[in-house]
Amino acid sequence: MVLxxxxxxxxxxxxxxxxxxxxxxxxxxxxxxxxLSNQVAPAxxxxxxxxxxxxxxxxxxxxxxxQQRSTGxxxxxxxxxxxxxxxxxxxxxxxxxxxxxxxxxxTSRSIVGPRPRIVGAQVVAIDEETDLSVLKVDEHALxxxxxxxxxxxxxxxxxxxxxSPLGLDSSVTLGVVSAVARQLEPDDPMIYIQTDASIxxxxxxxxxxxxxxxxxxxxxxxxxxxxxxxxxxxxAPSNIVRNIFEQVRNYGRVRRGEIGVRAQTITPAxxxxxxxxxxxxxxxxxxxxxGPAAKAGLEAGDVVATLDGKVMxxxxxxxxxxxxxxxxxxxxxxxxxxxxxxxxxxxxIERGDDPNRFxxxxxxxxxxxxxxxxxxxxxxxxLINLLPDLRVPSGVVVAAAAHTGPPAxxxxxxxxxxxxxxxxxxxxDLAALRTxxxxxxxxxxxxxxxxxxxxxxxxxGRVE
Numbered sequence: 001m002v003l004x005x006x007x008x009x010x011x012x013x014x015x016x017x018x019x020x021x022x023x024x025x026x027x028x029x030x031x032x033x034x035x036l037s038n039q040v041a042p043a044x045x046x047x048x049x050x051x052x053x054x055x056x057x058x059x060x061x062x063x064x065x066x067q068q069r070s071t072g073x074x075x076x077x078x079x080x081x082x083x084x085x086x087x088x089x090x091x092x093x094x095x096x097x098x099x100x101x102x103x104x105x106x107t108s109r110s111i112v113g114p115r116p117r118i119v120g121a122q123v124v125a126i127d128e129e130t131d132l133s134v135l136k137v138d139e140h141a142l143x144x145x146x147x148x149x150x151x152x153x154x155x156x157x158x159x160x161x162x163x164s165p166l167g168l169d170s171s172v173t174l175g176v177v178s179a180v181a182r183q184l185e186p187d188d189p190m191i192y193i194q195t196d197a198s199i200x201x202x203x204x205x206x207x208x209x210x211x212x213x214x215x216x217x218x219x220x221x222x223x224x225x226x227x228x229x230x231x232x233x234x235x236a237p238s239n240i241v242r243n244i245f246e247q248v249r250n251y252g253r254v255r256r257g258e259i260g261v262r263a264q265t266i267t268p269a270x271x272x273x274x275x276x277x278x279x280x281x282x283x284x285x286x287x288x289x290x291g292p293a294a295k296a297g298l299e300a301g302d303v304v305a306t307l308d309g310k311v312m313x314x315x316x317x318x319x320x321x322x323x324x325x326x327x328x329x330x331x332x333x334x335x336x337x338x339x340x341x342x343x344x345x346x347x348x349i350e351r352g353d354d355p356n357r358f359x360x361x362x363x364x365x366x367x368x369x370x371x372x373x374x375x376x377x378x379x380x381x382x383l384i385n386l387l388p389d390l391r392v393p394s395g396v397v398v399a400a401a402a403h404t405g406p407p408a409x410x411x412x413x414x415x416x417x418x419x420x421x422x423x424x425x426x427x428x429d430l431a432a433l434r435t436x437x438x439x440x441x442x443x444x445x446x447x448x449x450x451x452x453x454x455x456x457x458x459x460x461g462r463v464e
Contacts, residue, residue: 042143046164051093073163073206076144081137085205134248148214150237161197163206173198192234199233208235257325257348260291263315296344303336358399378429389454421449
């Protein structure tokens with residue numbers, strides 16, 4: 001009986017080693033994620049911004065701008081204090097601060113960490129097209145993260161999202177990459193990495209990292225019916241982030257290369273209607289006359305197969321691969337035209353800048369012209385260099401127009417307009433513009449002479 005009982009007990013315990021091995025594997029995964037979080041967290045910051053925005057409160061609806069406080073996240077990418085976050089976190093802010101993680105000292109640590117430091121930050125540049133911004137703090141030897149190659153990211157890959165959701169700093173969530181190169185709409189000017197890692201308001205600007213602790217993306221937005229996380233988060237891919245970050249550090253702004261084409265993602269309808277040789281990839285919707293692509297022999301309707309040997313799968317991919325090329329650099333394209341395959345070498349030129357690039361240079365308390373409903377900048381040589389078609393090298397450039405402009409105006413001012421005169425009185429700078437408009441009485445005519453894309457126009461109305 002004793003022997004029989006012993007044999008039965010041994011038989012019953014045979015699965016136990018497998019269970020123990022499974023537990024050991026889970027513990028290993030848990031410890032790996034813990035170590036990864038400890039490695040990444042010191043380079044993640046919380047961002048606080050105070051600025052102005054169109055009022056949302058009915059009691060303030062007559063105000064041009066209302067003070068607004070926002071919070072988001074960011075990641076240190078350079079030990080000398082360069083930080084990347086989302087543009088919408090700091091857009092219009094006149095004061096930006098970041099909360100830096102306090103260094104941990106010693107091996108015996110309390111669950112409650114040391115108090116973090118809050119320091120002032122400068123907005124170096126804002127790029128609205130990618131919703132990215134670069135900040136700078138006057139600190140050195142900071143912990144920082146490396147950017148991964150987002151082209152190597154694959155669906156199903158484990159990722160962690162770091163940030164301050166709803167203001168809760170030092171938060172981390174785990175998920176997978178749901179999709180890569182996600183376009184929210186056909187020919188969306190931006191592509192994203194989609195993830196189910198929990199992302200909520202406040203995560204914006206924080207890093208999405210791989211299991212090596214490298215940044216694969218910057219958490220940017222969510223799709224939600226409730227306003228909270230529903231497993232549909234989107235991050236700007238690290239290769240786009242790298243391009244923006246390096247250009248801002250090198251030039252102080254984003255210089256984008258182009259070849260004079262309008263690239264579109266091929267849809268089944270386009271492929272069928274245009275009788276294209278394939279139902280996926282990139283088709284040239286337009287080739288600008290006298291541009292580099294036209295000079296190289298490319299035509300509208302050509303399908304771009306490869307750029308320098310890399311297969312082109314969507315229109316945004318072609319643009320992104322041209323952004324970082326040096327001005328004057330040559331690229332090799334292979335295109336399909338009907339049944340033929342053609343090779344072309346095309347020279348990269350600098351893309352004309354979006355007038356909204358001036359928006360990141362203004363502070364509402366310094367640059368607001370209330371009666372005109374604009375934020376203006378006195379033209380200086382650096383600004384003149386950004387306006388190559390400028391005919392009169394003085395005046396005030398409209399950096400941003402308020403959402404609620406003067407209702408009695410015949411026409412409206414646009415970002416990038418340069419104001420040269422008020423009622424035939426020349427204005428050379430922002431102070432002169434303010435003086436000229438403030439001297440007018442309510443109901444008087446106010447006519448501005450404005451230079452817009454190399455042409456002179458009058459914009460007029462009455463003072464309210």
